[in-house]
Amino acid sequence: MQRIAYTFTNSTVQYYLDTDFIHLEKLADREHAVIITDEHIQRRHQRKLKDWAKIVIPPGEGSKVQSVVDTIIARLLFLGADRDTLLIGVGGGVVTDITGYVASVYMRGLKFGFVPTTLLAMVDAAIGGKNGVDVGPYKNMVGTIRQPAFLLYDYKFLKTLPAAEWINGFAEIIKHAAIADPKLFRELEGQRPAIYRKDSKKLSLLVRRNVLIKSGIVKKDEFEKSDRKLLNFGHSLGHAIENLYGLSHGQAISIGMAYAAIISEEITGFKETERLHRLLASYGLPLKITVQTDKIMAVLRMDKKRQKEQIRYILLDKIGKARVIPIPMERLERILEAVLDKG
């Protein structure tokens, strides 16, 4: 086991890397803890979870809504959860996002921790304290920023991870490389996702590296006044198409990054679109989708990164270096109209 601690604005997060789920017993008093998980995890890991009080939600992005929050709160009341209860989210990004949100508002705030079980949650979603739910097609429209007390990494959960979920995780890993780590980008260009699946040493190093990239960025700018925005690379368009077209998060932001590269060419003079597209494709990620520009613009107008009549778009100068550039909504619409695949 490796232990890392990051101190953010109001609290310290303990990361327990390369450990076993059983270690949770040292972090939580079972009498005063409730696990929130989804039906997939509950079915696949029944034995691990059997001695814990649990709230099990349906799997998938469809659960990241207020009505599921309402149900969890009713269950917590039924279980007699009080201010000393620890909530533990065991699952992918949907579970950790909703657990963090419930913990932020139930009785005005409980302690919480995460056991991310997908690659995407391990390298991205469970880190940084952003939580919340979707409102209709608008992703993460409601939520808070509040850090978990701990993150526990047990890579054995990845053994039961479906292949599509594995690919999803690489979308965020490639994002980290593209905005902040050109060496990681080159390393990824030399590998295939299957390698990391087979070689647990390589996987452990890859996860750790991504944990450090994201945590470092968040530590410098927890409330997203400056550099944390760069983590939204691929996410403006990505979020707009994710719920509209029923894509997975990884697919959606892969397409978002692919188009952000093309937009970067026009605005920053970025010259490595081909290289980014090739890497995404080689990890099984999509580069485009047939869409209707007006539908997308309607969702983009509600993007949290919009400020009055501009949207703060994340663009690349080169691989490993990103920038926030405000683009007037009208100009963005003209560009998207020209580049999007309208079938």
Added chain:
Amino acid sequence: MQRIAYTFTNSTVQYYLDTDFIHLEKLADREHAVIITDEHIQRRHQRKLKDWAKIVIPPGEGSKVQSVVDTIIARLLFLGADRDTLLIGVGGGVVTDITGYVASVYMRGLKFGFVPTTLLAMVDAAIGGKNGVDVGPYKNMVGTIRQPAFLLYDYKFLKTLPAAEWINGFAEIIKHAAIADPKLFRELEGQRPAIYRKDSKKLSLLVRRNVLIKSGIVKKDEFEKSDRKLLNFGHSLGHAIENLYGLSHGQAISIGMAYAAIISEEITGFKETERLHRLLASYGLPLKITVQTDKIMAVLRMDKKRQKEQIRYILLDKIGKARVIPIPMERLERILEAVLDKG
């Protein structure tokens, strides 16, 4: 106008006392602000509010629920509210509680300010950053602690305040006196509520004094680890009966304080029950209600001040001095069984 500033853990709150609603134009850019208010205020003060974007909710405690939060969020999306939008709660405690809560979670947090329009909101509910909604019979079960940017006090709103609402405000004023200010308690004993209604100078001094009492306590202990708990005097039993029996907040906590005094006699040797009861009654506040102990215990078991098998009850040593005393749930049940009026 008098201006006071209090700096809490993460932010500073500006209080504009004894001013006019028109001053709001100096605090908020109308193009990027949305007022949240209720139907009563909207009807009575149409002219004042006419040039502002508004979301109007039904009046009363029944609106302090998640479904109304959902509706407000949908309206904010429709109005195109973004992270630069300022939310302004204009109303009593229900409006300020729900406005603060929406502002804490919409797009992970907007700036907000309050214009309290009831005596109770002016001296208590709008101060201190606690916000949230009820869940069934459980008061404020969900919420956050987050401070408004400003509070604007225009006493002219009190001219249209119904008499019952006026009396409600005095329940919290008497609470402040009972736990922290024996001089104020004596002053109140020498007056009648009608005096403050007629004499605007006296009213202004009374509101200011209560603003200072509450803000001072919150400033020392924003996240309620110690002395802020004292502000819950009368609120454990009060909250349990408020929604169960459809009482106003003032009535409920008056009864809560009346019984807390009797419980104090048994536990701290408090000797001024008669004096507290007399003052409450002279301001038109009730001292008891016919109840079913088992129903009340069921709600008390979910009180946010419960910690495992104990409830942290606020009791008086003497007028002006309160203390938090943990009482085992079983002992509390025996005491309540003996003292409550079961008809």
